[in-house]
Amino acid sequence: MYRILAAIGDDEERALEQARTITGLPGVGPEVSVTLFHDFTDNPEGASVHQVAAVRRAAEHLEDEGVEVGYAESSGAPAEAILETAADIDADLLCLAPRGRSPTGKALFGSVTQQVLLEATRPALVLGAGREKPGSD
Template identity: 45%
Template structure:
């Protein structure tokens, strides 16, 4: 059985790309378990991971593909939280979204995807949005 950590934001087209990649992967796996993580930057209203359309859609599609899904939520620095959850849940692979950015944009604003890739020895699957 393969265990995956999917880090999702609220971008549905990004989630669609991640769903497609995971669906392709689990077709050949003996079984799969996915932890879907959303990290809130700030959450003063107490929003829940269950309220995010991209999360609900991903959960429904992966369960339909035979994947066991658990939803996780956290607050704080996204890269740190993704890495912490990957370690805590002892996953085999991390799946994150990637966005097109210029080199200057990466240097000025940082990149969660880059920080995750550099912060773990686990394989990291990076998916562009379905519109790219």
């Protein structure tokens, strides 16, 4: 079994792009499982990963393509949680889709993707960040 960890944010279109990219990889099918991971930065109501619209959208596409889907979530330091979850499931590949941020935004607020890439001990697939959206910093 080939295991992929896809870190999913709140953007539904970006999540669907991640799912489409994964199903477009060579050899993706029943022998591939994808764990959809979401980090809650603020979760006072105790929401679950299954309640995140972007996660549901990605899962729908993956399942329609015959890919096994699992779920993981955390609250707190997202980069650390992504790396820990990847180790827990023994992921063969990380799939990240960073938000569009300006260089200033990255300098001020850091970059989860950058930290994951610097600390990861497994391959990572990074989708283009697209255009910066107002208020994305």
